[in-house]
Amino acid sequence: GENVEQHPSTLSVQEGDSAVIKCTYSDSASNYFPWYKQELGKRPQLIIDIRSNVGEKKDQRIAVTLNKTAKHFSLHITETQPEDSAVYFCAAGEGQGAQKLVFGQGTRLTINP
């Protein structure tokens, strides 16, 4: 089955700097790669996703890149702000509807003012 590895497990950056979180997956059949943000005590919420036919996607300060050959994808957050502090999860989904998501272990991102 699919296995998703996420690094680093914790990341601390200064406000205004960029943050990068990386994930690798094992199953070449995976075709959908969402990123979820979970604030303390809250539910995970989708912040951006990418499909396997796309190499990069950007939404304001957030971007995701996908390298299908190497089976890795990354989340990039620029101009970080204190409200970006949270746990971020990558996931890989397979199948027609990618209903089965396998999540990475999570990255706790702390933005220092």
Added chain:
Amino acid sequence: DTAVSQTPKYLVTQMGNDKSIKCEQNLGHDTMYWYKQDSKKFLKIMFSYNNKELIINETVPNRFSPKSPDKAHLNLHINSLELGDSAVYFCASSQEPPSPREQYFGPGTRLTVT
């Protein structure tokens, strides 16, 4: 206007008891899920139902039994609770395939087994 709701929010119970968690979504989605998030924040899928039919059943002890009375509801019943069942359980829902769609999570139910 809550999209995915769960009850109860907190559940404290003793080992050996049986408990249920209820989930409802008002988004008109066809697929619903149960996830378990352990103390290390690891999020793992347990079950998924599409139009009341079980489509994903991960390696979960058979003490856990999901039930979907209709496509807007997915409940989770747990028999003979064990200490290791302590976790946060999230319900989620998404639209029908064919395209991958965002999964909307409920607020979670924190289960503590003593």
